Amino acid sequence: MNLILDDGYQFGLGAFETIPVYQGRPVWLEAHERRLRHTLDYLGIGLPFDWKNRLWEYVHSMDKEDWVLKALASDKNINFTSRANLYASMTNRPGYVIALSSIRRNETSPLVRHKTFNYGDSILAKRQARAEGIDEPIFCNMQGQLTE
Structure with missing residues (x-):
């Protein structure tokens, strides 16, 4: 992850979305994108034009089907992280x-x-x-x- 220190990573002026990935596909991606864009618009920050390509590259690089994707956007950054779906174990x-x-x-x-x-x-x-x-x-x- 290449990180540029901007107002997001120095002072908290950035937005994120936490997106479940099921069978290798982000769930409700369009709705998450709308909410992310809404917050970024409010903060005066734009998404890079290729952000969705970067997201899909990240998703395809994962060797598992069910997990959680976190998209983090600030003025000079778009980054992705992953973690296990903590709610999956709660079904039992x-x-x-x-x-x-x-x-x-x-x-x-x-x-x-x-x-x-x-x-x-x-x-x-x-x-x-x-x-x-x-x-x-x-x-x-x-x-x-x-x-x-």
Whole structure:
């Protein structure tokens, strides 16, 4: 991965999409692309013209059929990473544990409605939840209203 230090990788001004890959094909790729473009447009960042070719090159380079692709875009970068699909193993479980997070979403932030690199709150909440045996934290805003 060639990485150029830009406002995305130095200050969090970038966007990402996490895309399941099933039988070697990204699931709902067009919908993920629309959401990625929407966020990047909001941030004033464009996707490289060949970004989809690069995505497919990455997908075809993988030697597995079912996994998760993460596309990360900033002003000077488009990168892809992969990981196992963490939800695939949950099909054998009787339930899924959720709980409210003590970390609140700031509904006045312009970034809260986008999947940006500025994801520190979510990572901390997820770590805290996992330590407590919770699969997924649920967030409220500063008013106590459910957000996600």
